[in-house]
Amino acid sequence: MALVHLDALYDVALRLTRNRAEAEDVVQEACLRAFRSFDRFNPGTNCRAWLFTILRNVFLNRIRSRGHEVPEAETGGLEQAETTITAHAEPNPEERFLQTMVHGDIERALGTLPLSYREAVILVDIEGLTYREVADVLDCPIGTVMSRLSRGRALLRRGLVRFAREHGYVKEEDE
Amino acid sequence: MNCSEVRTRLPAYVDGELTVSEIAAVEGHCLECRQCAALVGAERELRQLLRRQPRETAPLELRARIRRGIRREAAVGRARRWLPVAAVAAAAAIVAFVLVPSRRTPPPLVADLVDKHIAYAQIERPAELASTDPREVVEWFQARAGMRVTVPDYSPAGIHLAGARLAEAHERKAAYLLYEKGRTLLSVFMVPGSVADATFPGRRVSYRGHEYITDERKGFRTVSWTDGQAIYGLVSVLDYDALLECADRLREERARQTRL
Numbered sequence: 001m002a003l004v005h006l007d008a009l010y011d012v013a014l015r016l017t018r019n020r021a022e023a024e025d026v027v028q029e030a031c032l033r034a035f036r037s038f039d040r041f042n043p044g045t046n047c048r049a050w051l052f053t054i055l056r057n058v059f060l061n062r063i064r065s066r067g068h069e070v071p072e073a074e075t076g077g078l079e080q081a082e083t084t085i086t087a088h089a090e091p092n093p094e095e096r097f098l099q100t101m102v103h104g105d106i107e108r109a110l111g112t113l114p115l116s117y118r119e120a121v122i123l124v125d126i127e128g129l130t131y132r133e134v135a136d137v138l139d140c141p142i143g144t145v146m147s148r149l150s151r152g153r154a155l156l157r158r159g160l161v162r163f164a165r166e167h168g169y170v171k172e173e174d175e
Numbered sequence: 176m177n178c179s180e181v182r183t184r185l186p187a188y189v190d191g192e193l194t195v196s197e198i199a200a201v202e203g204h205c206l207e208c209r210q211c212a213a214l215v216g217a218e219r220e221l222r223q224l225l226r227r228q229p230r231e232t233a234p235l236e237l238r239a240r241i242r243r244g245i246r247r248e249a250a251v252g253r254a255r256r257w258l259p260v261a262a263v264a265a266a267a268a269i270v271a272f273v274l275v276p277s278r279r280t281p282p283p284l285v286a287d288l289v290d291k292h293i294a295y296a297q298i299e300r301p302a303e304l305a306s307t308d309p310r311e312v313v314e315w316f317q318a319r320a321g322m323r324v325t326v327p328d329y330s331p332a333g334i335h336l337a338g339a340r341l342a343e344a345h346e347r348k349a350a351y352l353l354y355e356k357g358r359t360l361l362s363v364f365m366v367p368g369s370v371a372d373a374t375f376p377g378r379r380v381s382y383r384g385h386e387y388i389t390d391e392r393k394g395f396r397t398v399s400w401t402d403g404q405a406i407y408g409l410v411s412v413l414d415y416d417a418l419l420e421c422a423d424r425l426r427e428e429r430a431r432q433t434r435l
Contacts, residue, residue: 003238010233024237031241035248046376106228124190125225128391130378131192150186157221 003031005048008127009055015122016059018111026062030055049133052123056137105167109159117152124149176200181211189218191391191415195382198416226394283376284366285399285408287344289392292362292410295340295353301360302338302353312339316350324350324365325432327425332417334361361411361418363425368406375399382419385426389415398422402429 009030013023033054034041041050110118116138123134124145131149135142176184181204187193188201205212295301304315309326316324320341329335334356342351344366354361377390377397387400398418399408407425409418 003233003241006233006238006241007230010237011231014231024234027233027237028241028244032244032248035245106224121225125222126228126230128226131187131190146187149190153186153218153221157217 120148303340
């Protein structure tokens with residue numbers, strides 16, 4: 001017997017929690033919940049997306065149960081402004097250095113994103129879900145998925161360029 | 176579309192989430208605007224970087240713990256709810272479908288085609304018959320397997336026929352055509368049979384009045400459709416616009432030949 005989506009669930013949990021023990025607990029609880037509520041799964045839909053929805057709810061509940069605010073609101077004001085960020089961003093020579101980024105840098109840059117942007121980037125860019133599926137997982141309109149994604153990618157790019165500078169891949173004056 | 180309209184659509188464009196007419200508008204604009212074209216490149220690059228991220232695998236111990244938990248839940252549910260054993264077994268079967276790959280549910284045909292595309296790209300001679308002549312390829316399939324294969328000409332789009340082979344997909348004999356655009360490979364599969372025995376996950380896309388299914392797997396884009404007699408699948412890293420255009424041409428050519 002093998003749990004087919006377990007690796008994907010664990011990978012996403014790790015990126016959300018950034019803590020192995022916490023990720024394991026979240027995944028375990030999500031799997032058991034999926035088992036209990038299998039009758040609510042609509043067979044024609046993406047099973048992985050359904051599992052991610054459960055995983056995310058478990059994760060958010062754990063944050064709340066510790067009396068922490070779910071960091072959704074912190075980004076509310078930024079979303080509106082964001083769609084225009086890519087509109088003004090011009091590609092520069094630093095983009096080329098993105099290719100030289102090492103795994104740890106991407107991990108680090110992703111980790112610095114606010115949760116609502118991070119989850120959109122993880123689900124679309126890493127997990128390959130469609131906007132519609134991500135909107136279902138995050139329980140928000142597609143337009144919100146798009147703006148979070150756009151904002152998340154812009155922040156990620158900025159973070160990567162900053163690391164590239166730290167490594168000395170690009171010089172300060174190239175900016 | 177102007178620059179600002181194009182740029183707000185860039186993420187959706189790179190993610191394959193635009194409609195065909197929007198894609199055409201973005202690409203039309205990018206042909207004339209170097210800045211926007213460069214932004215597309217940058218957007219793609221970041222996306223590919225993320226796609227290539229190494230993935231974590233769940234520890235074996237966690238896997239075992241979850242299995243034990245599910246077994247325990249099933250047992251508790253049985254005792255508590257006093258459900259007939261058959262109902263629990265049915266529930267377990269559904270969960271097995273969700274969480275456990277069953278030998279009886281094969282992966283979708285398109286997954287098979289992508290794996291073949293990757294495998295062929297890695298071997299030294301991806302084509303059994305190396306040929307740039309469509310007529311030679313048609314005759315080869317006829318003689319070799321009695322198959323009537325349509326070999327479309329994509330050369331106006333810079334996509335050139337490189338060869339063919341007999342492939343197998345879902346334990347059925349399939350025709351495989353290999354095309355090249357520069358160093359990029361395009362695989363065209365034709366699998367005799369109907370959709371009834373194949374699952375088609377992915378997005379439904381309408382292009383020039385016909386329905387196609389697009390799906391992305393392992394970094395490759397696929398476009399598939401059926402005409403009732405065969406299932407067709409295109410696999411490549413070429414963008415959806417190019418693939419849909421190729422699909423449309425093959426469909427037209429096929430329909431024309433069937434009418435003859």
